[in-house]
Amino acid sequence: MAKTLAMFTDTSxxxxxxxxxxxxxxxNELGAELPEWTGSYQNHHHFTDKTFRLVRFMEExxxxxxxxxxxxxxxxxxxxxxxxxDACPTGAIHRTEFGTxxxxxxxxxxxxxxxxxxxxxxxxxxxxxxxASKCTFCNDRIHNGLGPxxxxxxxxxxxxxxxxxxxxxxxxxxxxxxxxxxxKDAQLYGADTKGFLGGLNAFFLLLSKPSTYNLPENPKLPxxxxxxxxxxxxxxxxxxxxxxxxxxxxxxEGDGDA
Amino acid sequence: xxxxxxxxxxxxxxxxxGGIAGGxxxxxAIADNFGSARDGRVAKIGYLIALPLTALCGLLLTADLxxxxxxxxxxxxxxxxxxxSIGAWAVGIFxxxxxxxxxxxxxxxxRAIALRRKVGLVGLFVGFFLASYTGVLLSAxxxxxxxxARLMGALFLASGASTGxxxxxxxxFLTGGSGGPGWxxxxxxxxxxxxxxxxxxxxxxxxxxxxxxxxxIGHFAPxxxxxxxxxxxxxxxxxxxxxxxxxxxxxxSAVLVLVGGFVLRYVVVMSIQS
Numbered sequence: 244m245a246k247t248l249a250m251f252t253d254t255s256x257x258x259x260x261x262x263x264x265x266x267x268x269x270x271n272e273l274g275a276e277l278p279e280w281t282g283s284y285q286n287h288h289h290f291t292d293k294t295f296r297l298v299r300f301m302e303e304x305x306x307x308x309x310x311x312x313x314x315x316x317x318x319x320x321x322x323x324x325x326x327x328x329d330a331c332p333t334g335a336i337h338r339t340e341f342g343t344x345x346x347x348x349x350x351x352x353x354x355x356x357x358x359x360x361x362x363x364x365x366x367x368x369x370x371x372x373x374x375a376s377k378c379t380f381c382n383d384r385i386h387n388g389l390g391p392x393x394x395x396x397x398x399x400x401x402x403x404x405x406x407x408x409x410x411x412x413x414x415x416x417x418x419x420x421x422x423x424x425x426x427k428d429a430q431l432y433g434a435d436t437k438g439f440l441g442g443l444n445a446f447f448l449l450l451s452k453p454s455t456y457n458l459p460e461n462p463k464l465p466x467x468x469x470x471x472x473x474x475x476x477x478x479x480x481x482x483x484x485x486x487x488x489x490x491x492x493x494x495x496e497g498d499g500d501a
Numbered sequence: 502x503x504x505x506x507x508x509x510x511x512x513x514x515x516x517x518x519g520g521i522a523g524g525x526x527x528x529x530a531i532a533d534n535f536g537s538a539r540d541g542r543v544a545k546i547g548y549l550i551a552l553p554l555t556a557l558c559g560l561l562l563t564a565d566l567x568x569x570x571x572x573x574x575x576x577x578x579x580x581x582x583x584x585x586s587i588g589a590w591a592v593g594i595f596x597x598x599x600x601x602x603x604x605x606x607x608x609x610x611x612r613a614i615a616l617r618r619k620v621g622l623v624g625l626f627v628g629f630f631l632a633s634y635t636g637v638l639l640s641a642x643x644x645x646x647x648x649x650a651r652l653m654g655a656l657f658l659a660s661g662a663s664t665g666x667x668x669x670x671x672x673x674f675l676t677g678g679s680g681g682p683g684w685x686x687x688x689x690x691x692x693x694x695x696x697x698x699x700x701x702x703x704x705x706x707x708x709x710x711x712x713x714x715x716x717x718i719g720h721f722a723p724x725x726x727x728x729x730x731x732x733x734x735x736x737x738x739x740x741x742x743x744x745x746x747x748x749x750x751x752x753x754s755a756v757l758v759l760v761g762g763f764v765l766r767y768v769v770v771m772s773i774q775s
Contacts (some may be wrong), residue, residue: 245719330642356585362643368507463643465643469641473634476654478696483662486690489693
């Protein structure tokens with residue numbers, strides 16, 4: 244396998260210009276959508292089948308009582324342990340040689356299990372194509388030596404593209420710098436490969452706790468439930484089966500009401 | 502935040518009918534293998550209920566796809582840890598079992614009956630699977646309530662059993678066999694299943710705690726408490742216990758169990774998606 248590629252989104256540098264969102268739309272030929280009123284400059288509320296990069300606008304009160312913007316350009320996390328990939332029954336969702344997660348549109352049959360299995364609500368069903376869609380990590384671009392369109396378009400280097408190991412080191416240094424500047428809640432989200440979901444290949448630097456950004460504090464792989472729940476179902480089957488056996492077992496006896 | 506998949510009425514019907522098909526089949530197979538010779542009628546009715554329902558399940562699942570012509574893409578892979586993948590295989594394999602058992606139900610030779618019993622003995626495991634995996638499928642998602650429900654599969658299985666047995670009772674009643682051999686046994690088995698279902702449901706809610714709110718309070722609560730717990734479990738159990746000598750009572754109770762089984766799938770699937 245080639246070295247894992249990653250995107251590092253440093254929210255402390257984001258100015259909310261949405262160049263990434265537009266570049267993503269342009270490059271991936273994602274159609275126009277009706278806007279949604281979200282109460283801020285954010286559009287839309289969530290990822291859609293036509294919005295793979297989404298700049299989130301959050302407001303948080305500062306110590307002096309004024310409101311401060313927290314901006315975050317959100318994207319598919321390309322999880323090392325991806326719920327959507329494990330859920331996909333057709334094999335359409337696959338991991339590329341760069342460690343990213345992609346949906347093969349020629350195979351997807353639109354069952355939508357991946358939509359429900361994504362801990363971040365990234366995967367979206369397209370009623371136009373009848374298939375699931377999400378960020379491709381600009382698969383066509385990275386296979387031709389170009390970075391993802393969003394990273395290329397970002398004017399502040401809030402979105403950086405590169406080898407995962409290099410980016411994590413860079414990100415860790417950046418957290419230290421920010422802490423020195425007084426951003427005491429500065430933290431990385433998804434950088435640790437020993438952390439949740441085996442690490443995210445699109446990871447983030449946040450200035451506040453994850454829930455402020457509508458991110459789960461501790462996302463879990465949905466498939467962790469399969470074994471226990473199956474065993475509990477088996478237990479239920481044994482009890483029910485035994486009940487039926489008791490009701491019908493009557494060789495040589497009368498048939499009750501019969 | 503996790504997104505709901507947009508599985509609606511077709512999936513609710515599939516969960517309901519798949520439960521009946523699985524439940525009717527394993528009940529039939531148990532009656533066939535462990536009951537007396539006179540329980541053969543129960544077995545035949547169970548097999549013959551499972552066959553068309555399984556076919557209908559396949560159609561519902563296919564129609565619900567975004568790309569129905571690609572339904573065979575489910576057969577490109579086999580992921581043993583993925584309920585949707587094994588489930589797709591199981592529906593197909595279960596279809597073969599219900600077909601074989603149904604065909605053999607029309608043959609009276611001792612060899613055919615012996616074969617039917619053997620087929621049923623293997624197929625009943627697939628029936629158990631079909632009745633329960635849909636619950637595990639929901640719990641293996643990222644959505645709150647579904648992902649917290651450790652006993653969803655166990656509950657769906659108990660409900661599949663009670664509705665499958667209820668379906669057999671209704672068909673027996675309608676075809677005039679209500680007082681005949683097997684009726685009392687199916688009703689007795691159904692009572693056991695309903696009691697198991699009530700116990701599993703209580704544990705299900707207790708384990709969920711506040712995560713069960715989409716069911717227990719709010720918009721879907723009247724349907725859950727009234728339609729499933731009251732009308733679908735407690736009243737049919739009471740009817741059965743009070744009037745189990747009366748065939749009509751037994752049939753009414755079986756119809757209520759079926760209603761309860763549908764309400765269960767409906768509230769579980771729709772409550773967090775609307």
